[in-house]
Amino acid sequence: xxxxxxxxxxxxxxxxxxxxxxxxxxxxxxxxxxxxxxxxxxxxxxxxxxxxxxxxxxxxxxxxxxxxxxxxxxxxxxxxxxxxxxxxxxxxxxxxxxxxxxxxxxxxxxxxxxxxxxxxxxxxxxxxxxxxxxxxxxxxxxxxxxxxxxxxxxxxxxxxxxxxxxxxxxxxxxxxxxxxxxxxxxxxxxxxxxxxxxxxxxxxxxxxxxxxxxxxxxxxxxxxxxxxxxxxxxxxxxxxxxxxxxxxxxxxxxxxxxxxxxxxxxx
Amino acid sequence: xxxxxxxxxxxxxxxxxxxxxxxxxxxxxxxxxxxxxxxxxxxxxxxxxxxxxxxxxxxxxxxxxxxxxxxxxxxxxxxxxxxxxxxxxxxxxxxxxxxxxxxxxxxxxxxxxxxxxxxxxxxxxxxxxxxxxxxxxxxxxxxxxxxxxxxxxxxxxxxxxxxxxxxxxxxxxxxxxxxxxxxxxxxxxxxxxxxxxxxxxxxxxxxxxx
Numbered sequence: 001x002x003x004x005x006x007x008x009x010x011x012x013x014x015x016x017x018x019x020x021x022x023x024x025x026x027x028x029x030x031x032x033x034x035x036x037x038x039x040x041x042x043x044x045x046x047x048x049x050x051x052x053x054x055x056x057x058x059x060x061x062x063x064x065x066x067x068x069x070x071x072x073x074x075x076x077x078x079x080x081x082x083x084x085x086x087x088x089x090x091x092x093x094x095x096x097x098x099x100x101x102x103x104x105x106x107x108x109x110x111x112x113x114x115x116x117x118x119x120x121x122x123x124x125x126x127x128x129x130x131x132x133x134x135x136x137x138x139x140x141x142x143x144x145x146x147x148x149x150x151x152x153x154x155x156x157x158x159x160x161x162x163x164x165x166x167x168x169x170x171x172x173x174x175x176x177x178x179x180x181x182x183x184x185x186x187x188x189x190x191x192x193x194x195x196x197x198x199x200x201x202x203x204x205x206x207x208x209x210x211x212x213x214x215x216x217x218x219x220x221x222x223x224x225x226x227x228x229x230x231x232x233x234x235x236x237x238x239x240x241x242x243x244x245x246x247x248x249x250x251x252x253x254x255x256x257x258x259x260x261x262x263x264x265x266x267x
Numbered sequence: 268x269x270x271x272x273x274x275x276x277x278x279x280x281x282x283x284x285x286x287x288x289x290x291x292x293x294x295x296x297x298x299x300x301x302x303x304x305x306x307x308x309x310x311x312x313x314x315x316x317x318x319x320x321x322x323x324x325x326x327x328x329x330x331x332x333x334x335x336x337x338x339x340x341x342x343x344x345x346x347x348x349x350x351x352x353x354x355x356x357x358x359x360x361x362x363x364x365x366x367x368x369x370x371x372x373x374x375x376x377x378x379x380x381x382x383x384x385x386x387x388x389x390x391x392x393x394x395x396x397x398x399x400x401x402x403x404x405x406x407x408x409x410x411x412x413x414x415x416x417x418x419x420x421x422x423x424x425x426x427x428x429x430x431x432x433x434x435x436x437x438x439x440x441x442x443x444x445x446x447x448x449x450x451x452x453x454x455x456x457x458x459x460x461x462x463x464x465x466x467x468x469x470x471x472x473x474x475x476x477x
Contacts, residue, residue, distance in 0.1 A: 026306035034439060037305060087438070089307070134439050224435060226378050229371060233307055237299075240369030 004158040006078035006096040011152055013080050013249075018091040018234050020160050026233060027167045028085065029186055030134050031120065031127040038129070039167035045126045046187070048171045057117070057192035060108020067171045070106065071098045071157045079154055081177035083184075084216045084248045090230045095175050096158030101149045109145070109193055116148040117141075117198030118174060119190035135201050141185040142198030142212070143176065144257075152177055152253055155188070178250040180214045211267035215258070216248035220267045269338045276340065284344045288351035291319045292358070309366040316362055320355035321429050323348055325451060328426055332457040335464050346402050349422070353399040356392055384435035391428040394421045426451040 017023075029039040052064045080094045104116065122138035124130040130137045147153065156175045157164055164170040169186025176183050182202055192198070202210035209223050218228045229241040247254050258266070295315050298304050304311040327348045330341045341348075368375050379385045398419055400406070407415045430448035434441060 022306050030439075034437075034441070036307070036310075224384060224438075225382055226374060228374060231309065231367070231369075237308060237312070237366050238369070239309075241371055 002163075003161045004073070004076060004096050004163060005161060006076040006158065009077045009079050011079055011081075011253075012094075013082060013092060015080075015082065015092045017080055017094045017160075020162070022234050023091060023093055023159060024165050024167055026091075028087075028181065029129075029167055029169070031129045031137075031139065031187075032167070033129045034134060042128055043166035043170075045128070046121070046123070046166050046170070047126060048166060048187070051171050051189075053172065053188055054190045055103075055107040055192075056190070057194045058110040058113035059193050060110060062107065065107070067157060070103045071155060071172065075102065076158065077154070079156075079175070079177075081175060082248050083175075083177065083181055084230060084244065086180040086182055086210070086214070086222060086227075088225055088227065088230050088244075089233055090244075091233050094160055095154065095156040096161075097154040097156035097175065099151055100153040100155050100174065101151065103155055103191070104148060104193070107191075107193075112195050113193040114145050114195045115193075115198050116143050116145060117190075117192040117194055118143075118185045118188050119192075120185055121187045121189045136204060138189075139185060139201050140198065141174070141183055141200050143183075144197075145193075146257055147176070147254075150254060150257065152250060178215060178247040178254045180216060182210070183214050213258075213263070213266050215246075215254075215263065215267075216244060217246055217263055217267065218244040219246070220264050273338075273340055276343070279344075281344060281347050284347045285351070288323065288347065291315070292355070309362070313359065313362045313367055316355050316359035317433070320352050320359055321433070321447065323352035323355060324422070324426055324429060325447060325454070327352060327422065328451060328454045332454050332461065335461045336457065338464060338466065350399060350402055353395050353402075356395055360388075360392055382435075384432050387428045387432035387435060391425045391432060394425040394428070398422060423455055426455070 025040045026036045027039040028036065029043065032039045032042040051067055053067070053070060054064055056062045075098050076096050077098065078094060078096055080092065082090060083093050084090045100116075118141045120139040121127070122130065124137075143153070154175050155172050156169075157172050159165060159168055164173065166187075169184075169188075172188050173186040174184045174188065183200075197212060200210070200212060202214075203212055216227075221227050227244055230244045231241050232239060245251070295312065299308060299312065327345060330345045330348070334340050334342065364370065364375065379389050398421060401410065401415065401418060410418070427448060430444050430451060433444035434448070
């Protein structure tokens with residue numbers, strides 16, 4: 001595939017990104033199995049071309065959009081973001097993509113829309129994990145409209161200078177860096193503008209452990225483990241742990257979205 | 268057949284079991300230095316040590332049912348199997364303290380009493396410590412056979428706890444530890460259901476109890 005380039009962005013962190021090998025060989029993508037190595041092993045079976053994204057619901061111009069319509073080459077930006085997994089590990093990833101707001105504006109947001117729902121491809125014959133009832137397929141996630149329109153939220157189509165590898169959610173995925181990784185839904189086939197809070201797969205499965213917001217928050221523990229600290233992948237055997245930052249360090253940009261909300265209740 | 272097998276086992280020295288039992292550790296050390304571990308070597312080291320400890324624990328629990336059902340005796344090796352389990356369990360916890368938690372004592376202290384998977388894991392370790400410490404002839408003599416046996420029955424509790432430790436550490440219900448939990452419960456059930464070796468004359472058994 002052709003190399004991708006994205007314009008540098010002031011939203012990028014200057015922390016050292018993880019290597020392409022680390023980012024593409026250690027993934028949670030349960031559609032291909034629950035092991036961290038399952039996605040790299042099995043994701044090649046997924047057909048990503050042709051691909052279209054259905055945008056529907058409260059959109060002015062609903063319809064089927066191609067990846068290149070949503071993320072044209074000349075609009076691509078490089079966004080080097082921290083990624084914090086709910087399992088208390090983290091990485092730094094140089095994504096290439098476009099602001100989610102640009103995509104939503106392309107489809108036109110009706111004034112009654114309050115939320116955005118996303119859906120991953122459901123194709124068990126190419127995604128072997130979907131043959132097992134590990135999760136309620138297809139994988140679904142959602143954002144409040146103001147979260148979705150925030151300039152930090154992007155749809156990524158590339159990684160380093162490569163088109164997005166399948167195991168990382170090809171051909172197009174969400175990246176919301178201030179939320180736990182599972183919110184950043186992969187291999188999106190459907191985006192729905194809606195006035196109701198969307199169903200999210202993990203929240204539906206275990207609401208006591210996974211909330212709708214899922215903002216990175218060291219003060220609110222996951223019931224099974226503490227969220228106070230994290231281990232950076234690639235830190236070596238004795239790299240130790242670092243403190244987890246509220247909103248994954250993006251508080252300055254996003255904290256105002258949650259003004260007045262009790263984040264211990266709305267976790 | 269059974270006799271020939273037991274003769275063979277009788278001639279196998281205990282140190283051979285120790286040697287074989289330490290092979291997974293040697294392999295892990297080799298893989299670590301050869302760079303054969305995955306993207307997150309810390310997790311791989313921690314998991315491999317933990318799984319090996321767990322499998323030795325199940326092995327130890329299988330010795331008596333195996334003897335009663337098939338007549339094959341691994342009794343001579345049971346202490347080595349138990350101590351190997353303890354060795355791997357200590358290494359597993361050490362890797363958690365040093366590599367996973369980076370010696371963050373305050374967080375560890377808070378987590379150990381709060382997180383179910385850590386409570387299950389630490390309880391199993393606490394159980395294994397006195398068992399390991401008394402795994403020598405002197406202790407058996409000092410304690411007396413009956414109270415030593417009673418103490419070592421605590422391992423029946425450690426088995427299921429370790430399985431729960433593994434199950435609770437993951438986000439979705441994992442098949443492998445679920446399977447081993449079932450195996451452990453079957454092994455414990457076999458102890459209750461089959462009180463004495465199968466295939467021995469009933470009359471003889473009765474004579475003994477009378």
